[in-house]
Amino acid sequence: MPEVKRKYVIPGELITEGNYRIITNVIKRGNKFYSTRIGLAEYGQEGVRVIPLTGPYIPKVDDLVIGKIVDYSAFAWEVDINSCFLAYLPARNVYGKSFSPRQEPLVKKFGIGDLIAAVVTAFDRTRDPILSVSSPGLGKITKGEVVKISPTKVPRLIGKKGSMIKTIESGTGCKLTIGQNGIIVLTGQPEGVIKAVKAIRLVEEEAHLADLTQKIQAMLGVKEGDG
Amino acid sequence: MGKLINDGIRVDGRRADELRPYRLEVGVLKNADGSAYIELGKNKIIVAVYGPKEVHPKHLSLPDRCIIRCRYHMSPFSTDVRKTPAPSRREIEISKVIREALEPAILVGEYPRTAIDIFLEVLQSDGGSRCAGITAASLALADAGISMYDLVAACAAGKVDGTIVLDLSDVEDKEGEADMPVAVMPNLGVITLLQLDGILTHEEFKRGLDLALEGCRRLHEAQRKALMERYFKTAPNQEVE
Numbered sequence: 452m453p454e455v456k457r458k459y460v461i462p463g464e465l466i467t468e469g470n471y472r473i474i475t476n477v478i479k480r481g482n483k484f485y486s487t488r489i490g491l492a493e494y495g496q497e498g499v500r501v502i503p504l505t506g507p508y509i510p511k512v513d514d515l516v517i518g519k520i521v522d523y524s525a526f527a528w529e530v531d532i533n534s535c536f537l538a539y540l541p542a543r544n545v546y547g548k549s550f551s552p553r554q555e556p557l558v559k560k561f562g563i564g565d566l567i568a569a570v571v572t573a574f575d576r577t578r579d580p581i582l583s584v585s586s587p588g589l590g591k592i593t594k595g596e597v598v599k600i601s602p603t604k605v606p607r608l609i610g611k612k613g614s615m616i617k618t619i620e621s622g623t624g625c626k627l628t629i630g631q632n633g634i635i636v637l638t639g640q641p642e643g644v645i646k647a648v649k650a651i652r653l654v655e656e657e658a659h660l661a662d663l664t665q666k667i668q669a670m671l672g673v674k675e676g677d678g
Numbered sequence: 679m680g681k682l683i684n685d686g687i688r689v690d691g692r693r694a695d696e697l698r699p700y701r702l703e704v705g706v707l708k709n710a711d712g713s714a715y716i717e718l719g720k721n722k723i724i725v726a727v728y729g730p731k732e733v734h735p736k737h738l739s740l741p742d743r744c745i746i747r748c749r750y751h752m753s754p755f756s757t758d759v760r761k762t763p764a765p766s767r768r769e770i771e772i773s774k775v776i777r778e779a780l781e782p783a784i785l786v787g788e789y790p791r792t793a794i795d796i797f798l799e800v801l802q803s804d805g806g807s808r809c810a811g812i813t814a815a816s817l818a819l820a821d822a823g824i825s826m827y828d829l830v831a832a833c834a835a836g837k838v839d840g841t842i843v844l845d846l847s848d849v850e851d852k853e854g855e856a857d858m859p860v861a862v863m864p865n866l867g868v869i870t871l872l873q874l875d876g877i878l879t880h881e882e883f884k885r886g887l888d889l890a891l892e893g894c895r896r897l898h899e900a901q902r903k904a905l906m907e908r909y910f911k912t913a914p915n916q917e918v919e
């Protein structure tokens with residue numbers, strides 16, 4: 452595995468000098484690389500990047516998000532996805548291409564205040580993100596406990612190849628639906644949900660520290676390899 | 679008014695190149711996206727940042743960048759005589775000055791069609807509140823996770839009793855001969871604010887600017903420490919693993 456060096460950085464801080472490829476949250480001046488965010492800088496053969504510890508959610512195509520319906524028109528729902536951009540869920544992404552506004556009012560499917568799981572199908576910053584609920588497992592969320600964390604800490608909560616999510620699920624007996632926008636829905640027995648919320652909060656607090664999966668395993672009494 | 683400097687010592691006991699005591703803290707408000715608090719001498723300023731968020735009214739949004747809105751406000755209890763809470767001419771001007779000092783540090787193109795709101799509330803005022811406000815506001819922006827080229831640190835230099843001094847207090851600002859607030863992005867070496875109220879010779883200006891930049895450097899160090907303590911609870915510049 453190529454060697455990767457890590458360093459805690461703040462905006463404007465010099466990460467390294469040399470010939471690297473920029474991945475994210477880095478600017479280059481001359482042959483010096485500076486961070487633009489607070490976070491953990493990593494540099495090595497692959498390039499230089501900063502994993503931010505705080506910040507807003509910027510949608511990406513194929514992201515699973517959990518959002519709340521805030522409004523609807525004859526053709527689309529407006530969805531709050533915990534971002535600076537309001538997302539649109541066009542009715543034809545729900546009913547199919549043959550949708551006609553004369554069929555039935557949209558409110559029959561999703562009303563204002565409903566929570567939905569959806570996937571971002573298009574977004575390029577010049578237009579608002581477009582959502583879809585056509586894949587299995589997506590659509591209205593009818594039950595569960597909602598927990599909100601910083602969107603920048605979602606990758607840590609998922610873990611490498613989903614290791615953290617598996618640990619929490621096996622340790623608590625809950626099912627986690629994690630939106631890339633930092634909204635998580637937990638379903639399961641109340642005791643399990645309480646334990647899972649505690650584990651999620653710990654991940655959020657200590658996202659920048661190493662050996663977090665082991666710590667969560669110890670906290671939930673999960674043996675290594677169970678997850 | 680008596681002399682403001684006696685045997686090289688200022689009225690508050692400082693030497694010419696000394697800053698007032700300062701304290702910086704990050705993440706003091708739970709409801710804001712980013713926040714910071716600064717004490718510089720008798721100044722006490724709290725800053726909250728909201729955003730990036732949708733722009734209302736929508737016609738104000740720009741297609742290729744975010745807009746930055748800034749409100750500097752002095753609380754009615756921040757001065758010795760009650761100040762009316764309505765925004766004064768001075769506060770509107772300082773809001774603009776602070777916005778323009780912070781804007782070059784923000785990667786505005788990363789957040790098109792959005793707005794970033796910065797609120798500065800002066801709880802207790804002393805001289806140099808705009809500089810203290812800029813220093814805290816850049817911390818609050820970083821705390822909100824907004825992409826920035828660099829932090830902005832600000833500090834004033836000026837002329838009191840014919841001597842060039844650093845970080846003027848309220849009385850030195852009012853009775854002194856010149857006041858020059860400077861804001862800078864220390865890592866990039868870019869000045870984002872330079873004002874001068876009063877008259878300085880070329881030599882005095884150069885000496886004052888050097889002194890102000892040195893003050894900014896010290897405040898930048900404190901900014902870094904405050905962020906590191908908040909996010910990593912470790913000493914700055916530490917390599918991991």
